[in-house]
Amino acid sequence: MKLRTFLIAGILASSFCSCSNKGNKNKVQATVNDQTDIESITGVARIEPENGLLNIYANSNGRITKIVALENQPITEESPLLILDSDIEKALLNVEESKIAAQKAAIEAAARNTESVKNDLDKAKSDLTLNGQLFAVKAITKQTLDDSKVKVEKLISNYAKAVADKNQQTNILSELRANIDYRRALLNERILNSAFAGHVLQWEVHNGDYVTQGQKIGQFAPEGALAAVTEIDELFQDRVKVGMKADVYSQLNGERIATGTVVYVANFLKKKSLFSDENTVEDRRVKELKVRLDDNSKAVINSKVDCTIHLK
Numbered sequence: 001m002k003l004r005t006f007l008i009a010g011i012l013a014s015s016f017c018s019c020s021n022k023g024n025k026n027k028v029q030a031t032v033n034d035q036t037d038i039e040s041i042t043g044v045a046r047i048e049p050e051n052g053l054l055n056i057y058a059n060s061n062g063r064i065t066k067i068v069a070l071e072n073q074p075i076t077e078e079s080p081l082l083i084l085d086s087d088i089e090k091a092l093l094n095v096e097e098s099k100i101a102a103q104k105a106a107i108e109a110a111a112r113n114t115e116s117v118k119n120d121l122d123k124a125k126s127d128l129t130l131n132g133q134l135f136a137v138k139a140i141t142k143q144t145l146d147d148s149k150v151k152v153e154k155l156i157s158n159y160a161k162a163v164a165d166k167n168q169q170t171n172i173l174s175e176l177r178a179n180i181d182y183r184r185a186l187l188n189e190r191i192l193n194s195a196f197a198g199h200v201l202q203w204e205v206h207n208g209d210y211v212t213q214g215q216k217i218g219q220f221a222p223e224g225a226l227a228a229v230t231e232i233d234e235l236f237q238d239r240v241k242v243g244m245k246a247d248v249y250s251q252l253n254g255e256r257i258a259t260g261t262v263v264y265v266a267n268f269l270k271k272k273s274l275f276s277d278e279n280t281v282e283d284r285r286v287k288e289l290k291v292r293l294d295d296n297s298k299a300v301i302n303s304k305v306d307c308t309i310h311l312k
Helices: 087-136 142-188
Strands: 003-009 027-033 040-049 054-057 062-067 080-084 191-193 198-203 216-222 226-233 245-250 256-265 285-293 304-310
Touching: 040 216, 087 142, 226 256, 226 304, 245 285, 285 304
Parallel strands: none
Antiparallel strands: 003 027, 027 040, 040 226, 040 304, 054 216, 062 080, 080 191, 198 216, 226 285, 245 256, 245 304, 256 285
């Protein structure tokens, strides 16, 4: 039975927008037998980490004093990527920390005063009890008894005030410690740490540059397997399944640089990527898929390759 070849809208990768007008290179070649027995689909793909490429954003405003993680240098999770100037944050932290000793002394003084008032109150209550007994046997005057009662009432008020003052001084210490924690958190934000193990692909900033919070400053590749990310035309959307085998070829010399397995097939269709011919009026859709590479040694992140999916 004679084999025939059909060209359909390509497996596309949105990152290669500069190649949007390259004609036949942006098309998928499907080998079919009598137009129904499809054996494979080959199209353009992009190499990237299986978990995707990550952008690095500044987490605070400031001037970069040091880029710690060099491009392509392996780094571990939570290791520093870069450091921003932190003189102001350090100074404010020192101010808050310097208040701790004085506040602890104020608490100690308030505690001693509270204890002294409490001792006076206990003695006054004892004296009032004794005077009550003496007044009952006419040993003291009523004025003396009344004076004892007034003294107790006054000391009760003084004791409540002393306790409140001690609590206030303790609360001030808690506020100081909270401020110190806040200042330390701000200081820690001057160091941008990596959320994942991997390596920085490129920096878009340099030592001495001023950055603002939320500014994109680089690109990061998380550690792990690489994948060829590609798209298939809607004509073949039901033919590609997770677990199918694939081959990845260099577009420079046609050499097979890796084998792999389809690990992801999108469950929706989207518009073609910018590889499609912008002059066409054909309204076709594509489905994204990922092929996990068995060996990363010859693959280069962000490179454009040909990816052949074996349907049988």
